[in-house]
Amino acid sequence: STGEIIWALISILLLFTVSGCPQECRCNTALKTVDCRAQELKEIPTKLPYETELLYLQDNKIQVISHTPFITTPWLKILDLSNNSITSVSSKTFHGLHHLQVLNLTNNFIQHIENKVFNQLQNLHKLDLSFNRLLSLPESLGDNIKNLTLVAVHHNLLQRIQRVLLDSLSNLEVFLFKDNPWHCNCEVIGFRLWLESFLYRGGTIDEIVCFSPEDLKGKDLFKVPYEKYRTCSAISSSFLLANIKHFSSDPKGINKHLHHDEHGDGSHSDCETKPKPRPVSLRHAIATVVITGVVCGIVCLMMLAAAIYGCAYAAIMAKYHKELKKVEHLAPAIEQGSAEEKEPLDSSLA
Structure with missing residues (x-):
């Protein structure tokens, strides 16, 4: 019938559209690879082959990523968007990439990443965000990415990383922080305690050099004595000394204090003395x-x-x-x- 003929033509057209290779790219059907490097592209090409697993888009001029640009390539395992001019990443950018294992966004101009942008990347192993202009990382980074083993954020504008984010990265093996303007005030204590536990478990990091306050500028965070934070309002001195050799068992409690101080009105100093907190466990005290x-x-x-x-x-x-x-x-x-x-x-x- 006429309807069946029209439907067959539409199916053939869709198959050609999805399975075709963009003019600017080189496609290898056997290796399931699409190479679009150094083509002065300003946007991600359409009509990518449906079965594509490796997509190389580095060394172009891509600034804006359109809404769900990879919806036609759900089998992607490696995506390289390095050396472009991307300024932001929205929550729908990587929608549908459930098989993605490696994501390279290094050497762009990314300042902001929306909170749920990586939530669908359940199989992601390596995430490279280095050489950008990031001021913060999304708090839900590790909520659904349980297989993430490497994160690189060196050469950005990060001053701190929230403890709740770090605790969600349960299988992380390598975390690279070098060359960020770290603010080594009281808010960095939870970050440092997590790093010490991470190293104890066999994790790998690079150097973390303080940028501020002025008296700690240029100093390795691990060489700053804990006595510097003895009177911090974020956690009491007794809690701090108890955790110098043992990782805290209540990270969310610490983060709650840090989050409160970070968004406060700024009227209190970073190391203002506060009353000693009540015992962590009344039951343990009575038992003692x-x-x-x-x-x-x-x-x-x-x-x-x-x-x-x-x-x-x-x-x-x-x-x-x-x-x-x-x-x-x-x-x-x-x-x-x-x-x-x-x-x-x-x-x-x-």
Whole structure:
């Protein structure tokens, strides 16, 4: 029928459109690769082959990424957008790329990344955001990316990274931070504690050099003594000293303080002394008191038993010495009586 013929023509046209290779690119059907490098492209080309797994778009002039540009290439595993002029990345940019493993966005002009931009990239292993102008990272970066092993953010404008973001990167192995203007005030404590735990677990990082405050400028974050933060309002000095060798078990609590200080009115200094917080666990405190009471009771009972034993021993020994003295006092009289009994017997014999 006419309808079937029209539908067949539309299907052939769609197949040609999806499976075609853009004029500016080189396509390798066997390797499922599309190479569009250094073609002065200003936008991501359309009509990419549906089965594409490797897409190279580096060294172009792409500034704006259109809405869902990769919807026709759902099998992408490697996407390289480095060395372009991209300024921002929206939440729909990588929509549908459930198989993407490597994403390279290095050497662009990205200042902002929307919060849910990476949420659909469940199989992403490597994310390179280096050499951009990022002021912050999306807090939900690791919410759905459980396989992420490498993140590179060196050469950006980052001053801090929120602890809640770091805690979500459960399988991370390499985190590169070099050449960012890190602000090493009280808000960096949670970041440093996480880094120490990350290194203890075998993770790899590069150097983190403080940019501010002025007295710490140019100093390695790990060489800043913890005493510098003893009076910080973010966490108490007791909590800080307790976590120098042991990673905090309540990261969200720390982040809550840090988040509050970051968005405060700025009327307080970074290291203003605050009242000591209440105990973390009342149940643990009560258990400690009970155990201490039991131990003290046992010690008191042992001391009482020792005192009773000592008194009884002293009484027995006193009675023993008294009886001994009586025996010694009666001994001479017994000996004298024995002598008098012997004299008549001797005289009678004479």
